[in-house]
Amino acid sequence: MEQTLAFVKSNENRFLEELFELLRIPSVSADTKYKPEVARAAEFIRTSLEKAGAEKVEICPTSGHPIVYGEKIIDPKLPTVIVYGHYDVQPADPVNLWTTPPFEPQVRDGKIYARGSCDDKGQVFMHIKAFESMMKTNSLPCNVRFMIEGEEEVGSSNLGAWVRENKNRLKGDVILISDTSIVANDTPSIEVGLRGLSYVQVEVTGPNRDLHSGVYGGAVSNPIQVLCDMIASMKDKENRITIPGFYDDVLELTSDERIELNKTPFNLNEYKKDLGIDEVRGETGYTTLERTGIRPTFELNGIWGGYTGEGSKTVLPSQAFAKISMRLVPHQTTDKITEIFTKHFTSIAPKGVKVKVTPHHGGEPVVTPTDSVAFKAASKAMETTFGKKPIPTRGGGSIPIVALFEKELGLKSVLMGFGLDSDLIHSPNEHYGIFNFMKGIETIPLFFKNFADMSAKG
Amino acid sequence: MEQTLAFVKSNENRFLEELFELLRIPSVSADTKYKPEVARAAEFIRTSLEKAGAEKVEICPTSGHPIVYGEKIIDPKLPTVIVYGHYDVQPADPVNLWTTPPFEPQVRDGKIYARGSCDDKGQVFMHIKAFESMMKTNSLPCNVRFMIEGEEEVGSSNLGAWVRENKNRLKGDVILISDTSIVANDTPSIEVGLRGLSYVQVEVTGPNRDLHSGVYGGAVSNPIQVLCDMIASMKDKENRITIPGFYDDVLELTSDERIELNKTPFNLNEYKKDLGIDEVRGETGYTTLERTGIRPTFELNGIWGGYTGEGSKTVLPSQAFAKISMRLVPHQTTDKITEIFTKHFTSIAPKGVKVKVTPHHGGEPVVTPTDSVAFKAASKAMETTFGKKPIPTRGGGSIPIVALFEKELGLKSVLMGFGLDSDLIHSPNEHYGIFNFMKGIETIPLFFKNFADMSAKG
Numbered sequence: 001m002e003q004t005l006a007f008v009k010s011n012e013n014r015f016l017e018e019l020f021e022l023l024r025i026p027s028v029s030a031d032t033k034y035k036p037e038v039a040r041a042a043e044f045i046r047t048s049l050e051k052a053g054a055e056k057v058e059i060c061p062t063s064g065h066p067i068v069y070g071e072k073i074i075d076p077k078l079p080t081v082i083v084y085g086h087y088d089v090q091p092a093d094p095v096n097l098w099t100t101p102p103f104e105p106q107v108r109d110g111k112i113y114a115r116g117s118c119d120d121k122g123q124v125f126m127h128i129k130a131f132e133s134m135m136k137t138n139s140l141p142c143n144v145r146f147m148i149e150g151e152e153e154v155g156s157s158n159l160g161a162w163v164r165e166n167k168n169r170l171k172g173d174v175i176l177i178s179d180t181s182i183v184a185n186d187t188p189s190i191e192v193g194l195r196g197l198s199y200v201q202v203e204v205t206g207p208n209r210d211l212h213s214g215v216y217g218g219a220v221s222n223p224i225q226v227l228c229d230m231i232a233s234m235k236d237k238e239n240r241i242t243i244p245g246f247y248d249d250v251l252e253l254t255s256d257e258r259i260e261l262n263k264t265p266f267n268l269n270e271y272k273k274d275l276g277i278d279e280v281r282g283e284t285g286y287t288t289l290e291r292t293g294i295r296p297t298f299e300l301n302g303i304w305g306g307y308t309g310e311g312s313k314t315v316l317p318s319q320a321f322a323k324i325s326m327r328l329v330p331h332q333t334t335d336k337i338t339e340i341f342t343k344h345f346t347s348i349a350p351k352g353v354k355v356k357v358t359p360h361h362g363g364e365p366v367v368t369p370t371d372s373v374a375f376k377a378a379s380k381a382m383e384t385t386f387g388k389k390p391i392p393t394r395g396g397g398s399i400p401i402v403a404l405f406e407k408e409l410g411l412k413s414v415l416m417g418f419g420l421d422s423d424l425i426h427s428p429n430e431h432y433g434i435f436n437f438m439k440g441i442e443t444i445p446l447f448f449k450n451f452a453d454m455s456a457k458g
Numbered sequence: 459m460e461q462t463l464a465f466v467k468s469n470e471n472r473f474l475e476e477l478f479e480l481l482r483i484p485s486v487s488a489d490t491k492y493k494p495e496v497a498r499a500a501e502f503i504r505t506s507l508e509k510a511g512a513e514k515v516e517i518c519p520t521s522g523h524p525i526v527y528g529e530k531i532i533d534p535k536l537p538t539v540i541v542y543g544h545y546d547v548q549p550a551d552p553v554n555l556w557t558t559p560p561f562e563p564q565v566r567d568g569k570i571y572a573r574g575s576c577d578d579k580g581q582v583f584m585h586i587k588a589f590e591s592m593m594k595t596n597s598l599p600c601n602v603r604f605m606i607e608g609e610e611e612v613g614s615s616n617l618g619a620w621v622r623e624n625k626n627r628l629k630g631d632v633i634l635i636s637d638t639s640i641v642a643n644d645t646p647s648i649e650v651g652l653r654g655l656s657y658v659q660v661e662v663t664g665p666n667r668d669l670h671s672g673v674y675g676g677a678v679s680n681p682i683q684v685l686c687d688m689i690a691s692m693k694d695k696e697n698r699i700t701i702p703g704f705y706d707d708v709l710e711l712t713s714d715e716r717i718e719l720n721k722t723p724f725n726l727n728e729y730k731k732d733l734g735i736d737e738v739r740g741e742t743g744y745t746t747l748e749r750t751g752i753r754p755t756f757e758l759n760g761i762w763g764g765y766t767g768e769g770s771k772t773v774l775p776s777q778a779f780a781k782i783s784m785r786l787v788p789h790q791t792t793d794k795i796t797e798i799f800t801k802h803f804t805s806i807a808p809k810g811v812k813v814k815v816t817p818h819h820g821g822e823p824v825v826t827p828t829d830s831v832a833f834k835a836a837s838k839a840m841e842t843t844f845g846k847k848p849i850p851t852r853g854g855g856s857i858p859i860v861a862l863f864e865k866e867l868g869l870k871s872v873l874m875g876f877g878l879d880s881d882l883i884h885s886p887n888e889h890y891g892i893f894n895f896m897k898g899i900e901t902i903p904l905f906f907k908n909f910a911d912m913s914a915k916g
Contacts, residue, residue, distance in 0.1 A: 201770075206735065207733040207735055209733075213755075214853070215879060216750065217755040218740050218749040218750055218753055218754075219738055220738060222758050224760070225757070227686070228686040229690045231682075231686040232691070275667075275669070276665060277664065279810040281678065281679040281808070282676050282678075283676065288677045292673065292674065296676075299680055300682035300764065301764050301774070302773070303685075303762065303766075304762045304763075306759050306760035306761060308761075308762040312818040313781075315759050315760070316757055316759070321766075323764065323765060323766075323771075325671055325770070327676065350739070352737040352738065353735075361770060
């Protein structure tokens with residue numbers, strides 16, 4: 001292991017230069033005009049895996065962007081780690097808010113600024129370079145398979161079918177994913193719960209055309225008013241969601257689990273100061289960590305209707321719209337929540353308007369075990385490199401593919417990410433600490449070693 | 459009078475051709491790029507008045523668009539009618555929704571399609587042509603002054619100062635305005651009440667930046683949710699506005715007055731069918747005619763915040779906005795209503811957000827007398843030309859200058875308009891019936907005659 005870590009240290013500059021090459025490829029999966037660039041990124045991943053020592057490396061086409069597969073099976077009797085990650089990135093807009101261009105990586109203050117630096121090219125590349133380091137120092141202790149996709153930022157729509165068709169070459173013991181964050185650089189953590197998502201758009205239609213608010217105002221249902229009334233009614237005074245049955249399947253944590261969760265370092269005053277707010281707000285009876293980690297939510301992501309330009313226009317509009325997302329916790333399911341939302345929202349519509357609900361994407365909530373060999377291997381690896389035992393945390397975001405792997409492959413995941421919540425993923429000036437990048441490359445071989453050792457013992 | 463009417467009839471084609479010339483000038487007062495066109499329209503009005511026989515015709519500059527003045531004083535001892543109107547028009551956007559170009563008037567099915575055809579060039583031009591007809595047939599029975607402005611569609615901001623500075627040449631007995639509608643072509647009416655207006659924009663700010671709704675959702679006040687909650691709370695279950703003091707100054711009509719008002723022909727089923735709604739909605743205890751005529755309102759004209767594009771974005775936005783207008787009735791005042799709205803809206807803001815209220819324009823409500831000589835003269839004139847006694851109606855819209863004339867000149871107005879609510883003023887495909895245009899030109903000389911006769915008797 002010392003030899004591997006020495007290799008990592010002595011190759012830091014080269015690793016960074018290679019990562020920068022990858023970051024220079026604008027592999028934006030959401031925009032068809034970048035399709036050749038997405039393909040170029042897949043090719044870059046393929047070459048990197050081959051150079052690192054992977055076998056059977058292949059760019060697997062899908063009806064969307066391809067999935068890059070590669071493996072190194074040193075002994076079929078040894079355990080197998082499946083590494084998942086993605087080489088596609090979010091759009092860089094608004095580009096004018098970036099200090100330096102999004103696809104020209106620049107290091108400032110020890111951080112790599114570029115779209116995808118943290119999410120997820122930087123974290124994927126840690127795995128490739130850790131694998132290379134183990135291969136070059138003859139220290140890979142078990143088998144590994146790589147599955148790096150190009151559609152994570154657009155809902156992984158073709159991954160499910162591909163996984164189902166490739167079950168044979170996806171035999172393994174655990175999925176290892178680095179696409180999440182730690183609490184802080186001096187406070188390592190591993191996410192053990194991820195919320196699911198149900199995302200809908202609603203539309204309220206009143207009169208069949210825009211009306212003059214002077215002539216018709218006061219006598220006709222105003223769709224904006226109705227939409228506001230309906231939205232206001234979706235939460236009670238305790239900030240609990242009023243959709244009948246919404247909480248039916250919610251996994252309630254034991255008081256011990258809640259005590260454990262609330263041990264995560266968190267400073268409410270700093271939190272409020274950072275956001276510029278004088279008060280937090282959420283479901284009565286829960287802490288902020290619980291509200292974002294273990295409780296479902298109902299959030300307005302957008303609203304529009306009527307005149308939104310400068311000055312005034314006395315219009316009583318025909319329609320009003322909103323985008324609403326609900327974060328789900330185990331054991332809620334996207335389909336059921338979307339269904340009961342739709343039923344409830346439609347049922348509370350007053351006469352004089354019509355209501356339409358359009359489901360957007362969703363994702364199932366997951367919890368990953370903390371008593372598994374893989375979790376213990378990850379925890380011990382981080383404890384070694386950070387000098388501190390990592391805290392199990394529950395993330396507010398969603399990684400739908402974790403539920404997918406569990407369903408299709410029967411495999412649990414370990415979410416050993418190295419980003420920070422402050423890395424501005426999905427926003428202008430996304431960055432990733434060189435500290436975090438290198439810490440990942442050091443920690444991953446330790447995970448492999450621990451996992452192989454513990455599996456042998458178990 | 460017969461001679462005058464004969465003159466009107468025999469000049470119909472010329473009157474229409476001249477009106478079309480005026481309609482071809484895109485005198486959009488809101489857009490500075492049309493400033494030369496607005497000036498050209500003023501010049502056209504000046505020339506038309508001179509040709510018709512007016513004296514002391516003058517284009518009076520203001521710090522905005524000019525006011526065209528002209529007069530014909532036949533005998534200082536006789537009563538004087540001041541005709542007010544405006545030659546500016548609303549913007550034509552969205553131009554692509556017009557069947558024929560907005561500034562290329564076209565007659566279809568007996569209607570003139572063009573921006574300003576009804577509001578207000580067509581109605582102003584009726585007065586100029588009626589005046590011309592009286593002059594050419596030597597039948598002008600009293601004095602007349604014209605005051606045609608170019609900023610009505612942008613709030614008449616310079617008219618007040620000009621009226622104050624020109625009180626000497628605005629001596630008269632009544633203001634005659636044609637800028638309103640009749641109930642139907644077989645149901646003449648005269649507006650006797652106009653609602654006032656208080657228009658505000660509100661802004662709710664939560665966190666200091668857009669947040670990831672997965673990471674922060676459930677724990678932080680969402681400004682869209684808060685805005686909806688606040689808007690929903692502005693009305694109670696009876697659809698009464700909850701701002702403390704909002705109804706304090708509202709003029710309550712006597713039951714006789716309400717009975718009279720509800721005699722206006724109105725078919726609720728047709729109203730609902732026309733709007734494509736299954737139910738009307740408004741303040742409990744009042745009819746639709748009352749809700750739009752004599753009761754104040756609180757209407758949302760626009761709302762926006764967060765992500766409003768295609769698909770989904772999991773943003774918890776920093777801000778949300780709305781445009782709100784309140785229609786006022788006698789004796790509410792714009793300033794007081796704006797003030798109590800602002801106070802109330804700010805006071806109900808929960809912790810965790812900041813609220814800002816920006817007043818836009820306003821206008822005072824008015825009622826015009828139905829027992830005055832001028833009203834009786836108008837009523838009798840319409841009865842003659844339509845063959846039916848006109849109904850006094852209360853309009854939902856606002857003409858702020860009526861209150862201005864009362865305050866500055868001590869003069870009441872008569873709102874003898876000839877449009878229809880279906881003329882699509884302020885919308886694409888604005889039009890004005892040739893029937894209505896000609897009916898106006900026939901009715902106006904009768905008004906002058908009746909007014910002169912009745913004033914002599916009174």
